[in-house]
Amino acid sequence: MSKSIGMVELSSIARGIETSDYMVKAAQVDLLKSSTVCPGKYMIIVGGDTGDVKASMKEGILQGAEYVVDTLQISNVHEQLIPALTGSATIDERGAVGVVEFYSIASAILAADDAVKAAQVKLIEVRTGYAIGGKGFFTITGDVGAVRAAVKAASENRELFVQSTVIPRPSKQVFDSLL
Template identity: 40%
Template sequence: MSQSERPQPSQKISGLISALRQKKGLSQRRLASLSGIPQATINRIESGEIAKPSLENITRIAGALEVTVSELMGEIHSEVRLSSPENRYPAIALIEFSSIAAGITAGDAMVKKAPLVFLKAGTVHPGKYLVLVGGDVASVEESYREGLRIKPESIVDDVILSDVHPQVHDAIMGKKIANRFDALGVIETSTVASNINAADAAVKCAGVTILEIRLADDLGGNSFTLFGGKVEDVEAAIEIGVERIKHRNITIHTTVIPRIDERMAGEIAKASKFFGGDKA
């Protein structure tokens, strides 16, 4: 197929959304209702008139169609980027619950309390429930306080970042970077919130790059962040990250590999899961 014959990015996402919607037997009106997006906007996205839908709209549509944001993003070859500055939120907060019922109750209260730009909620291993919100600082802080007030006995861990580092934001949203650096560092924690907290501290204070953040799924509830950089920078990042969270009642594991073997780096770049992301 010649370059001119290839579908353009807007055609690809419009066709994908339309095909998934029809496969599920949904009308545009029903998809609009499920996603909370005006039907006129759905129509403009499917027609290709909106070439680059916002991350918020992609997230809502993905949820309504019961697919992941990564699946939709992958189909449009990063033309709508998770890392686009206009799609980042000044502040984020995450509350981790031991009870699914408590998490759903708190998430509902949080989104009702303040005008949030972003909401992502769902289950992770082992039977925990995460509520992640994003938006302006004041709204996120108000929503976060409400979440802490609801079912406090079920809260496992929590974090609020009023000035979240762009790399942390993008990694949480699914961005992954291949390791092109001398050293590899790992911070692994028994909770998601503390891992995000440590990653933010580490990348703000040391000259490292976040390669990936994994948030508990298929990890027995654990979470980890991979860092790349010069050996001394990675060592500093790990130390700073652990210092941020060492007072929490959690398990922490770390490592720094000064010169990771190319084959191992390649395996990590393909997928951090044993059977890879395509079989997840």
């Protein structure tokens, strides 16, 4: 089975917490993230084998009912995506920096997965909605050409895309602020 992730975003915090409990009880999944997001919503991200994530998502959508505002499911996620989502990514080398921003959390997660599949880059972080008005964005580092290719792959023809940038030689202070 492939490593997969699923996300349910709800407009109710109380229903979100309850739904996360149903989701982890419905299948053998890891609760990767379960938290409030701006503006006053709740996000649940689970990971595991594809079949278990599908079962968990089905239960999450059922229990979240009318409070579900967005969902996402990715089968065969890139190995860097989960550490970048959970804040446990490690960066050994400094390079160019790419930033890609979306109005949607789901769009940012999908685009981050596409970016690391498109080029030899390292995901620094995928930020999901908290203290950024419900937006999502991700940061990557690597060789400037690879970062440009990854940013292009992540931002082309995307719904809810806001902006992207590539910084070829970021200052140490700026790079350190991203870690």
